[in-house]
Amino acid sequence: MALPRALRAAGGRWARCLSSSAGVGGDTIFALSSAPGRCGVAVIRASGPGSRGALQTLTGTPKLPPPRVLALRRIRDPDTAETLDRGLVVWFPGPRSFTGEDCAELHVHGGPAVVSGVLRALGRLPGLRPADPGEFTLRAFRRGKLDLTAAEGLGDLIRAETEAQRRQALRQMEGELGQLYQRWSDTLTQALAHLEAYIDFSEDDNVEEEVLSRVDGAVRALEREIGAHLRDGRRGELLRGGVRAVIAGPPNVGKSSLLNLLCQRPAAIVSPVAGTTRDVVEVALDIGGYPLVLSDTAGLRETTDLVEREGVARARDRLCQADLVLAVLDASAVPPEPAGLGAALGALQPPPGTPCVLVLNKADLLRGDGGPLRHGCAQRPPLPPTTLLSCKTGEGLEQLLELLARELARLCGDPLCGSPSLTQSRHSRHLGGCAAALARFGRERPRDLALAAEQLRLARRELGRITGHVGAEDVLDIIFRDFCVGK
Ligand SMILES: Nc1nc2c(ncn2[C@@H]2O[C@H](COP(=O)(O)OP(=O)(O)OP(=O)(O)O)[C@@H](O)[C@H]2O)c(=O)[nH]1
Numbered sequence: 288m289a290l291p292r293a294l295r296a297a298g299g300r301w302a303r304c305l306s307s308s309a310g311v312g313g314d315t316i317f318a319l320s321s322a323p324g325r326c327g328v329a330v331i332r333a334s335g336p337g338s339r340g341a342l343q344t345l346t347g348t349p350k351l352p353p354p355r356v357l358a359l360r361r362i363r364d365p366d367t368a369e370t371l372d373r374g375l376v377v378w379f380p381g382p383r384s385f386t387g388e389d390c391a392e393l394h395v396h397g398g399p400a401v402v403s404g405v406l407r408a409l410g411r412l413p414g415l416r417p418a419d420p421g422e423f424t425l426r427a428f429r430r431g432k433l434d435l436t437a438a439e440g441l442g443d444l445i446r447a448e449t450e451a452q453r454r455q456a457l458r459q460m461e462g463e464l465g466q467l468y469q470r471w472s473d474t475l476t477q478a479l480a481h482l483e484a485y486i487d488f489s490e491d492d493n494v495e496e497e498v499l500s501r502v503d504g505a506v507r508a509l510e511r512e513i514g515a516h517l518r519d520g521r522r523g524e525l526l527r528g529g530v531r532a533v534i535a536g537p538p539n540v541g542k543s544s545l546l547n548l549l550c551q552r553p554a555a556i557v558s559p560v561a562g563t564t565r566d567v568v569e570v571a572l573d574i575g576g577y578p579l580v581l582s583d584t585a586g587l588r589e590t591t592d593l594v595e596r597e598g599v600a601r602a603r604d605r606l607c608q609a610d611l612v613l614a615v616l617d618a619s620a621v622p623p624e625p626a627g628l629g630a631a632l633g634a635l636q637p638p639p640g641t642p643c644v645l646v647l648n649k650a651d652l653l654r655g656d657g658g659p660l661r662h663g664c665a666q667r668p669p670l671p672p673t674t675l676l677s678c679k680t681g682e683g684l685e686q687l688l689e690l691l692a693r694e695l696a697r698l699c700g701d702p703l704c705g706s707p708s709l710t711q712s713r714h715s716r717h718l719g720g721c722a723a724a725l726a727r728f729g730r731e732r733p734r735d736l737a738l739a740a741e742q743l744r745l746a747r748r749e750l751g752r753i754t755g756h757v758g759a760e761d762v763l764d765i766i767f768r769d770f771c772v773g774k
């Protein structure tokens with residue numbers, strides 16, 4: 288089915304999504320799949336019914352290499368037959384390809400002129416057009432090659448910047464999260480089948496009461512499992528997006544010095560003037576494989592200076608959004624006993640319930656051997672994990688990094704252990720909907736079996752929306768928007 292010209296001309300991805308869902312045998316897309324710019328080898332790929340012809344035309348021979356085997360070929364301009372490059376080509380006949388369609392890949396020398404020459408040649412072939420961001424993966428999804436959670440995992444894998452992020456994304460891309468949700472969906476399908484059988488046949492006495500208690504048991508167990516998955520403290524989401532840590536403390540204790548020490552560059556201004564920092568300064572860090580988004584903020588104090596007051600308001604605002612607080616105090620100015628330290632920390636009013644690490648900076652200024660602060664008086668509950676540091680000498684940096692890595696591992700969990708984590712708010716929204724429907728099932732079940740069954744259908748629908756088996760159209764644009772071209 289051809290789309291109206293106007294819709295196509297709008298150029299929106301929607302026009303194209305619609306066209307690709309409108310029927311198999313649509314257009315063929317191509318793109319540079321490796322990163323743009325000069326490189327050793329660039330990979331250009333095509334997907335769609337025109338891939339075969341494109342490969343034949345560009346290699347100047349009807350003879351295709353054997354499927355999925357690299358072959359060295361001259362790559363020619365289709366109009367002039369001029370050699371553009373000599374490179375490796377691969378032919379992936381559908382359905383055994385990434386997208387499920389016929390696909391071709393050209394591995395050429397990664398010079399900008401070679402790449403643009405080949406892309407221009409492909410663009411001149413009838414039925415071929417440049418791909419939109421994520422369009423290869425979108426086609427793979429439409430052909431059932433992967434579910435939405437796997438597509439999201441793939442997007443995360445490409446964006447992963449730390450080891451732990453990569454591990455989590457890879458697990459999700461390989462389908463573990465999707466399989467978990469599919470298993471829950473299967474449980475619901477089975478419960479629903481039993482319930483429907485009971486509704487239809489119970490009067491014939493062929494179906495026993497016991498069926499009902501089995502359905503109840505299965506639904507209750509599922510409710511518990513989903514509840515636990517939802518209560519994981521946002522571990523997967525934290526790992527995916529980075530833990531937001533906020534450095535907070537009184538003026539001049541060395542907050543900006545701490546930020547600079549951790550990111551190893553002078554990102555924030557340091558000066559002996561109290562009230563130097565006003566704007567929030569943010570850096571992204573990799574601590575022990577975990578992603579940390581660290582913010583330096585204005586020193587917290589009452590002030591009449593209008594600009595500083597705005598800085599303090601911004602600091603408070605950031606603190607409220609923190610996943611982790613790095614409270615900084617001047618070690619040479621705090622009472623060296625737990626109650627006094629606790630009071631100094633309390634004066635900062637960290638948001639209740641947010642995990643906190645206490646950094647006692649300027650350890651180099653402690654007199655003698657540092658007394659009780661150096662000998663662990665601070666390591667006692669109810670104080671949070673506490674560490675001595677000197678931004679000036681670097682003393683205590685190792686311990687601080689270890690402490691941070693431990694906190695991050697606790698917050699994000701081990702991405703390789705246990706069941707896969709919830710990684711997106713989209714998932715938790717639908718799981719919340721699913722859990723709510725299961726709770727309603729519990730209430731309806733003794734009253735009205737038909738209404739109870741309807742709740743199971745609703746619960747299953749919510750799971751289907753996560754994996755994309757139900758009503759995916761309205762989220763596709765959001766999910767694939769962040770993909771790169773060529774993936
Ligand atoms: N002796 C010593 N001085 C330090 C240490 N860390 C920071 N300083 C000094 O303390 C002063 C304040 O440091 P900053 O990093 O600007 O402190 P801040 O907490 O960001 O200050 P505001 O932004 O004004 O709230 C500067 O003169 C630093 O050189 C340390 O570990 N030891």
Ligand SMILES: [K+]
Pocket residue numbers: 538539557558559560561562563564
């Ligand atoms: K300062």
Ligand SMILES: [Mg+2]
Pocket residue numbers: 542543544555556557563564583584585586
């Ligand atoms: Mg500062």
